[in-house]
Amino acid sequence: MSNCMGGKRRQIGILIAVIGLLILGNISCSQQPRKTIRFALSSKPVTLDPRFATDAESSRINRLLYTSLIDFDDNYLPVPQLATWKEITATHYRFRLKKHRRKFHHGKSVTAKDVQATYLSILDKQNASPHRNSIKIIDHITVLNAETIDFYLQQPDPLFVSNLVIGILPADLLAKQHPFNTHPVGNGIMQFLRWEKNRLQVQRLADQQIIEFISIKEPTIRVLKLLRGEIDLLQNNLPFEHIQYLSRQTNIHLEQKPGGNFSYLGFNLQDKVTANLKVRQAIAYAIDRKAIIHYVLGNSARLASSILPPEHWASNQHLTTYAYQPEKAKQLLQEAGYSTTKPLHIVYKTSSNPFRIRLASIIQWQLKKVGINVVLRSYDWGTFYSDIKAGKFQMFSLIWVGIKSPNIFKYVFHSQSIPPSGANRGRFIDKQSDALIDLAATQALSQQAVTYKTLQQRIQQLLPYVPLWYQDHVVVSQQNIQGYHLSIDGNYDGLQHIIRNN
Amino acid sequence: MIGYIFRRFFSALVVIFGVASLVFLLIHIVPGDPLEVMLGETASAADREQLRHLLQLDLPLLEQFYQYFYALFHLDLGTSLFSREAVWPQLLQRIPATLELTLASLLVAISIAFPLGTIAALKKDSGWDFTAMTVSLIGVSIPNFLMGPLLILFFSIYLGWMPVSGQEERGAIILPALTLGSALAAILSRMVRASLLEVLREDYIRTAYAKGLSLQRIMLVHALRNAMLPVLTLIGLQFGTLLGGAVITEIIFSWQGVGDLTIDAIKKRDYPVVQACILLISCSYVLVNTLTDMLYGVLDPRIRLQGK
Numbered sequence: 001m002s003n004c005m006g007g008k009r010r011q012i013g014i015l016i017a018v019i020g021l022l023i024l025g026n027i028s029c030s031q032q033p034r035k036t037i038r039f040a041l042s043s044k045p046v047t048l049d050p051r052f053a054t055d056a057e058s059s060r061i062n063r064l065l066y067t068s069l070i071d072f073d074d075n076y077l078p079v080p081q082l083a084t085w086k087e088i089t090a091t092h093y094r095f096r097l098k099k100h101r102r103k104f105h106h107g108k109s110v111t112a113k114d115v116q117a118t119y120l121s122i123l124d125k126q127n128a129s130p131h132r133n134s135i136k137i138i139d140h141i142t143v144l145n146a147e148t149i150d151f152y153l154q155q156p157d158p159l160f161v162s163n164l165v166i167g168i169l170p171a172d173l174l175a176k177q178h179p180f181n182t183h184p185v186g187n188g189i190m191q192f193l194r195w196e197k198n199r200l201q202v203q204r205l206a207d208q209q210i211i212e213f214i215s216i217k218e219p220t221i222r223v224l225k226l227l228r229g230e231i232d233l234l235q236n237n238l239p240f241e242h243i244q245y246l247s248r249q250t251n252i253h254l255e256q257k258p259g260g261n262f263s264y265l266g267f268n269l270q271d272k273v274t275a276n277l278k279v280r281q282a283i284a285y286a287i288d289r290k291a292i293i294h295y296v297l298g299n300s301a302r303l304a305s306s307i308l309p310p311e312h313w314a315s316n317q318h319l320t321t322y323a324y325q326p327e328k329a330k331q332l333l334q335e336a337g338y339s340t341t342k343p344l345h346i347v348y349k350t351s352s353n354p355f356r357i358r359l360a361s362i363i364q365w366q367l368k369k370v371g372i373n374v375v376l377r378s379y380d381w382g383t384f385y386s387d388i389k390a391g392k393f394q395m396f397s398l399i400w401v402g403i404k405s406p407n408i409f410k411y412v413f414h415s416q417s418i419p420p421s422g423a424n425r426g427r428f429i430d431k432q433s434d435a436l437i438d439l440a441a442t443q444a445l446s447q448q449a450v451t452y453k454t455l456q457q458r459i460q461q462l463l464p465y466v467p468l469w470y471q472d473h474v475v476v477s478q479q480n481i482q483g484y485h486l487s488i489d490g491n492y493d494g495l496q497h498i499i500r501n502n
Numbered sequence: 503m504i505g506y507i508f509r510r511f512f513s514a515l516v517v518i519f520g521v522a523s524l525v526f527l528l529i530h531i532v533p534g535d536p537l538e539v540m541l542g543e544t545a546s547a548a549d550r551e552q553l554r555h556l557l558q559l560d561l562p563l564l565e566q567f568y569q570y571f572y573a574l575f576h577l578d579l580g581t582s583l584f585s586r587e588a589v590w591p592q593l594l595q596r597i598p599a600t601l602e603l604t605l606a607s608l609l610v611a612i613s614i615a616f617p618l619g620t621i622a623a624l625k626k627d628s629g630w631d632f633t634a635m636t637v638s639l640i641g642v643s644i645p646n647f648l649m650g651p652l653l654i655l656f657f658s659i660y661l662g663w664m665p666v667s668g669q670e671e672r673g674a675i676i677l678p679a680l681t682l683g684s685a686l687a688a689i690l691s692r693m694v695r696a697s698l699l700e701v702l703r704e705d706y707i708r709t710a711y712a713k714g715l716s717l718q719r720i721m722l723v724h725a726l727r728n729a730m731l732p733v734l735t736l737i738g739l740q741f742g743t744l745l746g747g748a749v750i751t752e753i754i755f756s757w758q759g760v761g762d763l764t765i766d767a768i769k770k771r772d773y774p775v776v777q778a779c780i781l782l783i784s785c786s787y788v789l790v791n792t793l794t795d796m797l798y799g800v801l802d803p804r805i806r807l808q809g810k
Contacts (some may be wrong), residue, residue, distance in 0.1 A: 044766075046584050046585065047585060047586070047768040052586070054540075054541075077678075119641070125549070125552050126556070127542070128540075128549070128553040128556055130540065130545055132545070132549055133545050133546050133549060179587075181585060181586060182587065197595070197669060197758040198756055198758055201672070216667060216756045217753050217755070217756070218753060218754055218756075221651075221666060221667050221754060221755075222650060222657060222753070223667045224651075224654055224655075224658065224666045225667060225668075227659065228658055228659060228665075228666055230665060230667075257719060322675070323772050334514065364667065374592040380768075381769055382532070382533065382768075382770075383532070383533045385538060386535065387539070391539065391574070420547050421547060434616075462720065
């Protein structure tokens with residue numbers, strides 16, 4: 001009996017020792033040097049098929065894997081990418097593919113037929129591409145030869161070329177219903193290697209450098225992984241405190257660049273309280289945006305006065321901004337019929353994102369100082385977005401990301417763009433603004449710029465939005481990572497030149 | 503016993519059907535339209551309706567309900583509205599990670615809870631008992647969203663022993679398993695202590711002492727085995743919970759499990775994925791609880807007799 005017990009004890013001892021060794025064996029005390037460059041993402045890309053990608057991560061990675069007909073310069077003007085173009089008539093554009101162009105990653109040359117197949121695929125209703133609406137003005141597409149392709153429009157649109165930013169896919173694989181969403185084949189500067197779980201590997205064609213995108217949702221974890229050397233760099237989506245902390249680390253390199261993502265407060269103009277211009281103006285004057293940018297955003301943002309950033313070719317750089325004037329805000333509230341005995345109550349809806357809630361709380365506190373009682377309501381994204389679209393709100397805050405075309409004005413402020421027909425969520429109806437938007441749609445770019453400037457002045461006066469700021473782009477990397485440059489729209493094109501100096 | 507298993511199987515089917523129906527109805531009632539997320543606001547009303555028709559979301563709710571269960575009956579969980587991939591492979595890709603984390607967490611919990619609970623029971627009202635129960639109280643009081651980063655700071659950043667997060671690196675499972683396991687260990691150790699204290703007062707334990715049996719034999723053969731029933735119930739319930747995905751822990755440690763998939767799908771209103779995930783979670787609960795009930799019979803012959 002005692003032998004039996006002793007044997008069992010020995011077995012248990014051996015088992016514990018084996019488990020212990022296994023655990024210890026799994027613990028790595030030192031990091032192995034690796035050649036792959038690891039880039040942390042805040043969310044997983046949804047699809048690597050550019051016909052269906054709408055989220056920022058997918059779009060930025062797809063830019064590396066595919067090439068589109070055009071791209072934008074730093075003033076958001078369209079420039080040739082895969083092809084140059086010529087406006088034959090107002091409804092007829094001719095694109096000529098560049099002579100020196102990369103082949104598709106499966107070895108075939110890019111031809112006009114691939115361009116045609118890509119755009120026809122997007123236009124096909126059965127494919128339900130979210131980009132269909134932006135190009136459905138196309139009447140038909142004709143291939144003239146392997147390098148030349150003509151686009152015919154149903155009606156003139158001077159901004160048409162700006163919509164041709166979708167990556168070109170190979171026609172042969174499109175015909176075979178290739179799963180581009182998980183196995184992309186394009187002719188971008190990088191080719192797809194593998195995508196497993198939260199890791200996506202691509203390879204730079206120029207030097208076979210492998211770049212690995214790792215999605216890590218928690219910003220603190222992204223920072224800790226960077227500090228421990230598990231990742232090499234990350235871009236944006238970091239709270240200010242994290243950026244401040246990283247800027248003090250000697251082994252970390254931090255770079256900031258002005259961005260164009262526009263934060264704003266939106267109002268419901270069909271609500272009897274927020275329909276009052278004096279109320280909206282009082283709110284605009286009561287918010288100390290400079291203080292928020294300084295203390296909450298760590299000076300990593302620029303004051304905004306319009307939806308378009310100042311460097312945009314159609315922006316109005318001479319708009320009068322609503323500077324912080326609490327006394328003026330109080331006076332406007334009085335004129336609107338509110339006082340300490342009859343205070344203004346307003347509901348402010350926001351998403352459940354902790355940073356958005358924090359900003360909302362600060363705005364709530366600033367408005368309280370002029371006598372506006374704000375009730376904060378935060379919801380999960382689906383519910384919040386649904387309420388905003390349905391007009392079930394008084395005030396909300398959101399961000400416009402990646403705006404390039406001034407078409408945004410039609411989409412956001414035209415009276416015919418009230419959801420579901422557009423994004424005029426505040427139900428802003430102004431005949432003069434409608435007329436300016438309609439006029440711009442018929443003009444050449446140089447004339448459009450003038451019209452849009454007038455429109456921005458009008459919108460600034462009527463204040464359907466309170467412009468807040470344009471957030472900067474930030475990239476943080478290990479000291480030995482070099483060659484990465486931030487772009488104005490926050491894309492990942494900087495990976496084209498990135499190197500690790502060991 | 504076969505009759506008992508049959509009854510359990512039948513009631514399990516009823517529970518799963520109930521859960522699947524409830525989830526189907528709830529997700530279609532909550533605000534938020536998947537088409538908005540899929541197409542964005544730029545889509546025209548006609549395109550939106552076209553897609554709604556293609557996805558059969560324009561059918562009456564009752565018809566969608568029928569189609570969902572018809573497909574489910576044929577083991578078809580549908581296609582994700584966003585990735586446009588079948589849901590089954592996505593789920594199958596996540597299940598091993600969740601299972602791995604669940605088993606590792608349970609191993610951690612049991613390894614901590616049984617010695618701690620036993621010492622506390624044997625040395626009742628002593629310094630040992632106080633220390634063990636204080637440790638357990640601390641474990642149960644620290645939420646996972648704090649425990650996870652604390653463990654990372656200590657073991658990954660300060661000591662540099664383990665990776666911060668992920669699944670591929672060596673030793674990546676240790677910290678998430680410790681995070682989940684420590685909270686579970688705290689509850690379990692209290693249960694082991696309470697259950698053992700009750701058993702140790704029984705006449706047959708006194709008899710065993712009177713017969714001169716060693717403490718080790720009394721504890722292992724007589725006391726612990728009989729104290730296991732409530733502990734086993736708790737382990738079963740926790741196992742089901744963990745299989746459903748420990749969402750916070752999975753997010754902190756970038757663990758690509760079922761919980762992470764569920765939360766993503768809920769945010770996007772990806773109906774087929776949400777339904778599949780919750781169905782999986784409810785199946786896990788039902789399966790584990792059925793197995794736990796069966797284990798009762800193995801541990802306590804009286805239950806087997808009642809079953810007959």
